[in-house]
Amino acid sequence: MRFTCEKSMLVQGLNIAGRAVAQKSSLSVIEGILCRAGHHLSLTGYNMETAITYEIEAEVSDPGDCILPAKLFGDIIRRLPEGPVIVVVDESYKVSIRSGYASFTISAESADDYPELPDVNDGRAIRIPQNKLKELISGTIFAVSENQGRPIHTGVKFEVTDTSITAVAVDGFRLARRTFHPEEPTSRELNFVVPAAGLKEAEKILTDSEENAAFTLGTKHILFQIGAATLVCRLLEGEFLDWRKVVPTGCPIQLVANVGDLSSSVDRVGLIVSEKYKSPVRCVFGHQELLMRTNTTIGAAEDRCAIAGDGKELEIGFNVRYLADALRAVPSEEVTLELTNGLSPIVLTPVDDKFDFAYMVLPVRIKNG
Secondary structure (H helix, E strand, O other): OEEEEEHHHHHHHHHHHHHHOOOOOOOHHHHEEEEEEOOOEEEEEEOOOEEEEEEEOOEEEEOEEEEEEHHHHHHHHHHOOOOEEEEEEOOOOEEEEEEOOEEEEEEOEOHHHOOOOOOOOOOOOEEEEHHHHHHHHHOOHHHOOOOOOOHHHHEEEEEEOOOOEEEEEEOOOEEEEEEEOOOOOOOOOEEEEEEHHHHHHHHHHOOOOOOEEEEEEOOOEEEEEEOOEEEEEEOEOOOOOOHHHHOOOOOOEEEEEEHHHHHHHHHHHHHHOOOOOOOOEEEEEEEEEEEEEEEEOOEEEEEEEEEEEEEEEEEEEEOHHHHHHHHHHOOOOEEEEEEOOOOOOEEEEEOOOOOOEEEEEOOEOOOOO
């Protein structure tokens, strides 16, 4: 195998595909990166759960494939001078790497024992702008559960209809939903749950551009195509929470707040709260004003934030981190706060119809006084 490729492109490919390389495994070949030289140069990392392949333009004079030691090869390429890199792999899998005056010789392995990647070719791709798919992921993934007792909730549920693509995450204490309405009908009806680990990798690859990404649903896997990168991961199986039944609707108290102002107040009050010194933030929704207080063994904090509407002095306690996370995910400048009573969740919904989201945070019991 012999190819020539620009260092910058090789580094980018190694950075992206390398994220899926197994760190430690009983199957040693997946601790390396699969390199295939044909019409293009492709680099693949696969940890048996998630596979990432990145294609690079390269001048291939002798096609072939091998498994390269991921860390060593990556470290060498990153430290080479800028410009073209020549890589030659002989029949005994000795690898010669040259760029400028620098040269290295390392060992590779045969690609014969590399596991076959999951095949996801039995579905039609759904196209969505990269920035919109990124928003669906980043706007929900923070609320996935870490409880392995309910593995289905350690992923994000996607619901595709003819007119919408919705992402939902729940962890037993909060819920996050984002919905995108494509300009063209999807002509599909799909429901599937993608593990958070795979989505985090997709989120890192996605850009803020309006260029299309695509995803294709297989029987047990999903394939994301993002520019030159392809990511395949296993789907989660099980019964996901019927989230429509748990999100309150028709709440009697509806208030409007500036997201930036409210986030700043929550963050300030949260300075007194930590994992070690946990305490709920006590929220009193008054007339045109929200009062927040908290007390821990390290101190006390109080802040006020202007709101539009009358909360009728409703008092509720919340986990300050969950409230802050929800506010950070809100994509608009203003948000509607929907409330029922002191034992019901707060639901954050759009003021403007051009947005479609819901963030729900369950209350925490607070002591009187």
